[in-house]
Amino acid sequence: MLCQRCQQRPATVHFTQVIGGDKTEYHLCDQCAQEKGDLLSKAAQAFSFNSWNPFQFNQLLSGLLNMESSPGFSSPPLTQLRCDHCGLPYSQFTKTGRFGCPHCYDSFEARLEPMLRRIQSNTTHTGKVPLRAGGQVKVKKELQRLRRELQQAVSLEQFEHAARLRDEIRRLEQQLEE
Amino acid sequence: MSLGEFLQRATSPWMREGGPQDDIVLTSRVRIARNLEGVPFPQLETDSHANQVIERVATALNSPAMRKLGDFELVRCSNLTPLDRAVLVEKHLISRDLAEEARHGAVALRQDEVISIMVNEEDHLRIQCILPGMRVDEAWRLANTVDDALESELTWAFHERLGYLTACPTNVGTGIRASVMMHLPGLVISGQINRLLSAVSQVGLTVRGLYGEGSEAAGNLFQVSNQVTLGESEQEIIQNLTGVVLQLIDHERAARKALLQANREALEDRVCRSFGILAYARRMDSKETLQRLSDVRLGIDLGIIKGVSSRILQELLVMTQPAFLQKYFGQELSPEERDVRRAALIRERLRLDDMEVRG
Numbered sequence A: 001m002l003c004q005r006c007q008q009r010p011a012t013v014h015f016t017q018v019i020g021g022d023k024t025e026y027h028l029c030d031q032c033a034q035e036k037g038d039l040l041s042k043a044a045q046a047f048s049f050n051s052w053n054p055f056q057f058n059q060l061l062s063g064l065l066n067m068e069s070s071p072g073f074s075s076p077p078l079t080q081l082r083c084d085h086c087g088l089p090y091s092q093f094t095k096t097g098r099f100g101c102p103h104c105y106d107s108f109e110a111r112l113e114p115m116l117r118r119i120q121s122n123t124t125h126t127g128k129v130p131l132r133a134g135g136q137v138k139v140k141k142e143l144q145r146l147r148r149e150l151q152q153a154v155s156l157e158q159f160e161h162a163a164r165l166r167d168e169i170r171r172l173e174q175q176l177e178e
Numbered sequence B: 001m002s003l004g005e006f007l008q009r010a011t012s013p014w015m016r017e018g019g020p021q022d023d024i025v026l027t028s029r030v031r032i033a034r035n036l037e038g039v040p041f042p043q044l045e046t047d048s049h050a051n052q053v054i055e056r057v058a059t060a061l062n063s064p065a066m067r068k069l070g071d072f073e074l075v076r077c078s079n080l081t082p083l084d085r086a087v088l089v090e091k092h093l094i095s096r097d098l099a100e101e102a103r104h105g106a107v108a109l110r111q112d113e114v115i116s117i118m119v120n121e122e123d124h125l126r127i128q129c130i131l132p133g134m135r136v137d138e139a140w141r142l143a144n145t146v147d148d149a150l151e152s153e154l155t156w157a158f159h160e161r162l163g164y165l166t167a168c169p170t171n172v173g174t175g176i177r178a179s180v181m182m183h184l185p186g187l188v189i190s191g192q193i194n195r196l197l198s199a200v201s202q203v204g205l206t207v208r209g210l211y212g213e214g215s216e217a218a219g220n221l222f223q224v225s226n227q228v229t230l231g232e233s234e235q236e237i238i239q240n241l242t243g244v245v246l247q248l249i250d251h252e253r254a255a256r257k258a259l260l261q262a263n264r265e266a267l268e269d270r271v272c273r274s275f276g277i278l279a280y281a282r283r284m285d286s287k288e289t290l291q292r293l294s295d296v297r298l299g300i301d302l303g304i305i306k307g308v309s310s311r312i313l314q315e316l317l318v319m320t321q322p323a324f325l326q327k328y329f330g331q332e333l334s335p336e337e338r339d340v341r342r343a344a345l346i347r348e349r350l351r352l353d354d355m356e357v358r359g
């Protein structure tokens, strides 16, 4: 396959850009990928795992973050936003792509959502839960699932099933309060 | 066994074992990121935080749950020479970041080098399990066990909705990066590789060349790994990766067969020519080494070259890297000197096997 951009050299960099469900494929040669300095061609490399290149990676992230702060995005001025726990300014996160502490996720929650939607497949964790903090979390996850199922049962007028679900939800809610 | 011996030894013990599909899949690797609750991420750590993290990891390594998993040796990077750190990078046991950047980095290695735990890299802990062949599921289960065992002593930073919290939001959720290193000369020679790799990128996986700049794949070695860490469970991530890798394996086998049928002489010539160069050349740069080793390994897999261990690619991949060469010869070497020594080392290694070229 020839490079899409120069149509001369073989395409060696392949990546797919997904924005809001729209997929665009790119096939570029090394040189064009480099010259273009395309954010997402770097993403393809930076996401990989052994020769993690923090420089490329930061470029990627700050690219994504700056997209967020493009015109039309109304929020308090970036300069004022800080993590109230570790003090990391949001502006620094946009430069390094790294948070300062676990609380940063809560401090910057509003800005994080759109970015997570871009770089991850979803914004809710569905995998492993730690054994230690796990009991409560597991119950809450189960509750979320049951509430969704209840809604569905009601909308399908499966009232017997809905009643059983409601009892189960009450039981778990009590368990959480204890 | 001391770390000195670790480093002197050319290959990790797991490299000498085989594994399923190991004619195509060299290694399977799973790395999971974990952070301690209530402690700033390494980027903002003070010296005392960083030391605290290392001490808590040391304590956790001594817990009954971890002891059951084997003997770990915990070493601070500052107690290693830059060359020793580079050797660990070349053996894929630590990241380049930990070797070169981390102020307070440390690494815990299990004797067999299957499990390594990086401390104070981008995250407080990065648990890594590496196994030969297509064993990514097993690598995940092992990493999962290590995670549980460490958790008997440590409390992870965990968010109800977002999962395991990591310094970088590209790892948040499961914190898992699973990857498989594949040797795909058939697909490269037959020109099918680009098409397949762009297909792979459509399903949430990343493929890159293992060596060389950017995506250029010297030695026809590719690393396939998951991209997304949030919103899919660990099992889903592993299954997705496994499914794609198995398809790539089928395509590679079919490509090799087709190449043999279409033009056996051309393939034999290519393989034997590379073998001759490796066996007799007096200067080898890294790039040519990778390419020739790839050809020879293909020749071994196809029965064209006999009597040479199929492990030779894996072994020499590591041994001919710059830091390893310098460690092996016990001196600092300029790039030109390295080329000469590299050629010598390869000749020496080939002489170990009772080599014979078919026909």
Ligand SMILES: [Zn+2]
Residues within 6 Å of the ligand: A003, A004, A005, A006, A007, A008, A009, A028, A029, A030, A031, A032, A033
């Ligand atoms: Zn081009």
Ligand SMILES: [Zn+2]
Residues within 6 Å of the ligand: A083, A084, A085, A086, A087, A088, A099, A100, A101, A102, A103, A104, A105, A107
């Ligand atoms: Zn913070």
